[in-house]
Amino acid sequence: LAMKRWCTLSRKKTVLLYLDRGGGAVGVCGGLFTATQKGPKAPETAEDAETRFTRWLQSEQLFSIILSSMSDLQEALAHRGSSPPSVISAARSGLSHLLDHLLNQSAGSFSGGASEWLKLGLSGQALDLKALVSALQQHFLLFSQRLHSAEVERRSLRLEVTNLRRGLQQGVPSDHFLSVCEELHQALSREQEAQTLIQDQSKQVQTLSHSTQELSEARKEVARKERSLRILGKHLSGVQKEKQQLEERLQRAEEGQRDLSRRHKCVVNCLKSAETSCKQVRESLSQSHDSISSQPRPLLLPLEHLELRGAESIMGAPEVAMCQTFLSVVSQLCHACISRIGWLEQEVSAHRSHVTALRSELQDACLRDNQAFVPVEEFPEPFPPADPETPEPVPLSGLWKGSVAYIGPAPS
Numbered sequence: 001l002a003m004k005r006w007c008t009l010s011r012k013k014t015v016l017l018y019l020d021r022g023g024g025a026v027g028v029c030g031g032l033f034t035a036t037q038k039g040p041k042a043p044e045t046a047e048d049a050e051t052r053f054t055r056w057l058q059s060e061q062l063f064s065i066i067l068s069s070m071s072d073l074q075e076a077l078a079h080r081g082s083s084p085p086s087v088i089s090a091a092r093s094g095l096s097h098l099l100d101h102l103l104n105q106s107a108g109s110f111s112g113g114a115s116e117w118l119k120l121g122l123s124g125q126a127l128d129l130k131a132l133v134s135a136l137q138q139h140f141l142l143f144s145q146r147l148h149s150a151e152v153e154r155r156s157l158r159l160e161v162t163n164l165r166r167g168l169q170q171g172v173p174s175d176h177f178l179s180v181c182e183e184l185h186q187a188l189s190r191e192q193e194a195q196t197l198i199q200d201q202s203k204q205v206q207t208l209s210h211s212t213q214e215l216s217e218a219r220k221e222v223a224r225k226e227r228s229l230r231i232l233g234k235h236l237s238g239v240q241k242e243k244q245q246l247e248e249r250l251q252r253a254e255e256g257q258r259d260l261s262r263r264h265k266c267v268v269n270c271l272k273s274a275e276t277s278c279k280q281v282r283e284s285l286s287q288s289h290d291s292i293s294s295q296p297r298p299l300l301l302p303l304e305h306l307e308l309r310g311a312e313s314i315m316g317a318p319e320v321a322m323c324q325t326f327l328s329v330v331s332q333l334c335h336a337c338i339s340r341i342g343w344l345e346q347e348v349s350a351h352r353s354h355v356t357a358l359r360s361e362l363q364d365a366c367l368r369d370n371q372a373f374v375p376v377e378e379f380p381e382p383f384p385p386a387d388p389e390t391p392e393p394v395p396l397s398g399l400w401k402g403s404v405a406y407i408g409p410a411p412s
Contacts, residue, residue, distance in 0.1 A: 069098040
């Protein structure tokens, strides 16, 4: 019945071409031609098929399908910067879309009149190819099940016939009986030999199991020894690491001690340099008779002791840095004191010159006052110049007659 339906469906369908899509050839069907529209169908010739295929190729629907499928490929070819892989992917995509449209059209034309062609037992819902294939698979499965049940029944009947035939043969010949007894005796002897061999093999198996157990115990003992050796090796490696760490600590301590001694030497050198510079400044101050500002001011510390070296600045020497900072501050303080003393000496010298000028003016005024009250003939000799270093009694006008003013140099 299914084969007749497939034959009827193939006669009612027009296949234009076949496509190979990996799983086998797929037919592309064209339009439908039913007997109700065009009467009884005449045998189709090759010319009619070619004419129908030509009309299908010239149809507007096929032209629109091809244009819509190849639009991506045309854009990729029109773009100059597109790479060959992009062009190949666009071509594959367009061809896949075109084949999908053709197969969908074929499936649509195939399922359009299926309900009219397959009315013998098929429901109206099974209109597509997948539904028809599934229905056919169900029919074939049911047929195979029925065939299997018939085969089982045939075999059971054959067994019954064989049993009936054996039941008819009740008598057995003596020769056959003796041969059967001999065979049974031989089988019994073989069975006894097999039992003996089995016992021997069981003993050997027990011996082997005992040896295997001893070997496993020896392996366990070896594994325990290896584990203890690994533990001892780890402990030894830990001891070696601790020894290495202690050596590194000792080396760092020695380096720190050397750095400390170097810093101590640097501090001692800085202090000696500062002591020498202070002695030079003290000697220069004690030996100078003129103004300090007129002499060059000695530097308290050399420049190389005021700056840290590169290695010491990197490794860090806080006590050296503090000592040098203190000495630098002391040097700056000494410079400030020397400059202040020079400025004060300049101011004192200016005051001395001003006092000397005032003293000379005062002496001139006193001379003028004395000349106004004393006759000229009493001074036979000219008045000696006044010595600024020796004070002289000068009578002042407007004072008591017994009062005398002493003008001496200003205390330094």
